[in-house]
Amino acid sequence: MAESDPSTPSPEPEYNPISRDRMALLFVVMLVTAAGNTAMQSVMPSIGTALEVDDVWISLAYTWSALLWMLCAPIWARRSDRRGRKAMMALGLIGFITSMGLCGLILWFGLAGLLPAVWTLILFAIARSLYGGFGSAAPPAVQAYVAARTARSERTQALSLIASSFGLGTVIGPALAPLMVMPGLGLTGPFLAFTILGVVTLVALRIFLPNDEPQFPARGLAFGAPYGASSTDNSTDNDDGDSDNGDTPESTGPRKNMGWWEPRLRPWVIAGLLGGHAHAMILGISGFLVLDRLNLRDTPAEGAGPVGLVLMCGAIATLLAQWGIIPRMNLGPRAATLSGVAMAAFGVLLFGAAQNLHGIALGYAIASLGFGLFRPGFNAGASLAVSRAEQGEASGVVASVTGAAFIVAPALGVLLYNWSEWLGFAVVIALCAAVYVIGWTSLSRDEVMTADKKP
Numbered sequence: 174m175a176e177s178d179p180s181t182p183s184p185e186p187e188y189n190p191i192s193r194d195r196m197a198l199l200f201v202v203m204l205v206t207a208a209g210n211t212a213m214q215s216v217m218p219s220i221g222t223a224l225e226v227d228d229v230w231i232s233l234a235y236t237w238s239a240l241l242w243m244l245c246a247p248i249w250a251r252r253s254d255r256r257g258r259k260a261m262m263a264l265g266l267i268g269f270i271t272s273m274g275l276c277g278l279i280l281w282f283g284l285a286g287l288l289p290a291v292w293t294l295i296l297f298a299i300a301r302s303l304y305g306g307f308g309s310a311a312p313p314a315v316q317a318y319v320a321a322r323t324a325r326s327e328r329t330q331a332l333s334l335i336a337s338s339f340g341l342g343t344v345i346g347p348a349l350a351p352l353m354v355m356p357g358l359g360l361t362g363p364f365l366a367f368t369i370l371g372v373v374t375l376v377a378l379r380i381f382l383p384n385d386e387p388q389f390p391a392r393g394l395a396f397g398a399p400y401g402a403s404s405t406d407n408s409t410d411n412d413d414g415d416s417d418n419g420d421t422p423e424s425t426g427p428r429k430n431m432g433w434w435e436p437r438l439r440p441w442v443i444a445g446l447l448g449g450h451a452h453a454m455i456l457g458i459s460g461f462l463v464l465d466r467l468n469l470r471d472t473p474a475e476g477a478g479p480v481g482l483v484l485m486c487g488a489i490a491t492l493l494a495q496w497g498i499i500p501r502m503n504l505g506p507r508a509a510t511l512s513g514v515a516m517a518a519f520g521v522l523l524f525g526a527a528q529n530l531h532g533i534a535l536g537y538a539i540a541s542l543g544f545g546l547f548r549p550g551f552n553a554g555a556s557l558a559v560s561r562a563e564q565g566e567a568s569g570v571v572a573s574v575t576g577a578a579f580i581v582a583p584a585l586g587v588l589l590y591n592w593s594e595w596l597g598f599a600v601v602i603a604l605c606a607a608v609y610v611i612g613w614t615s616l617s618r619d620e621v622m623t624a625d626k627k628p
Contacts, residue, residue: 191322191331198374198381199315200338202262205374206269206311207342209367210304211488212350213276215481216360218460219473223360224283224290228461228591232584234298241305243576250313258318259382263375265311268303270371275300277364284359312339340495343488347481354477433570437558440615441506442574444608445551448514449578451604452544454586455521458597459483459537461587466528479530486534487541494545505619506557509550511612517543518605525598547608548575554616 191199221231253261276297283293315335323331353362433442460480463469469476499509520540527533555571590597 203338204342205370207339208346211343211346212363215347215350215484216477219476220360222470222473226290229584229588230294232457232587234294236580237298238301238305239579241302242309245306246309249310253314253317258314261310261314265308266375268307270368272300272304273364274368277361281361340492344485347484350481351478438555441555444612445574447604448547448608450582451601453578453582454601457583457586458590483534483537486538490538490542491545494542506550506554507616507619509546513543513547514605514608518602521601
């Protein structure tokens with residue numbers, strides 16, 4: 174935690190809450206990055222078709238970035254506690270701006286025929302890795318900045334607001350992407366538009382956000398990467414290392430390094446890996462299925478709108494699950510996980526059978542609603558399985574498991590889909606079924622986990 178300047182007089186109240194203007198700025202930082210990534214996701218299937226490359230190579234172009242995000246997000250989360258949160262936010266935005274700008278420029282050269290398709294994708298993957306490596310610095314820094322300036326009684330609401338910006342970005346990105354396809358830039362228009370929005374956000378951050386002078390201890394926690402409707406964060410339930418008796422993280426002593434196969438976490442990790450791979454596979458397939466079912470392969474520029482619409486429906490369904498169904502029905506981790514994968518399997522079945530835009534959007538929305546129940550269930554289950562002092566380690570495991578699903582699964586889903594459409598969907602449904610069976614027998618019941626949790 175950064176030390177305050179001794180010459181600065183202490184404020185009269187107990188703490189200085191974050192003003193609405195500054196909270197809005199932090200909200201926009203998260204919103205722009207999430208929207209930019211899902212806007213890119215909605216146009217990439219059409220770009221791949223225009224470049225005349227196999228669909229699987231488009232999915233593989235994201236792999237290196239997803240791997241870097243998984244590896245680097247926890248590093249930036251720890252560094253934000255030492256080097257300052259504002260600096261890490263700026264670094265994350267610079268990574269986002271540079272990556273989006275270079276990706277757009279490279280793809281424009283490829284679509285104009287000035288670069289061979291293979292070199293276009295190689296250079297795109299390299300430019301995209303800048304976001305995975307450096308863009309992952311911003312989300313944990315934003316979370317820690319807010320947590321360090323809000324009292325415990327207000328922290329959950331403040332962190333939930335910040336987390337919701339990621340989810341809202343997954344809706345706005347696909348909605349805006351078709352409007353940004355403009356003459357001269359074509360399908361690369363969204364890249365330029367979000368590069369400019371990123372620069373504006375960075376300038377506003379530099380000017381209007383004060384330097385770090387936190388009033389409360391807080392640790393930066395890793396967020397999941399914003400891949401379409403899959404975007405989740407692992408911080409809304411975090412208590413930043415605070416114990417109920419007011420102890421700071423430093424007073425709790427050395428923390429145990431918790432791995433994936435920690436016995437208390439193992440059932441949740443298995444469920445998270447299997448269900449996460451199912452979700453990542455259907456996300457990878459979605460854009461290409463829209464082009465195929467609507468016969469848009471010969472006119473890929475017209476595919477950005479329908480793909481964006483389908484992704485937007487999925488994102489809205491995810492938010493409905495996380496903001497509406499779970500809190501209203503008070504679903505516990507086990508109930509949310511099992512009901513989520515069951516609904517997701519049904520949605521995938523409808524999605525695979527649909528032949529028109531309405532049916533595709535409906536099936537994808539139902540599947541996304543299911544995965545929108547599953548992911549918070551997995552996150553909460555892993556959190557409740559360990560003690561308060563181990564929340565930081567558990568959140569690192571959750572972030573790692575979530576990121577691992579997006580390294581290979583999207584490309585694998587597209588590969589299976591291109592080989593046999595129903596083979597791809599069958600594997601996704603089988604993964605959901607495996608989660609249900611394993612979860613039914615090995616996940617602790619909600620009433621037990623709730624009873625064991627200290628008030």
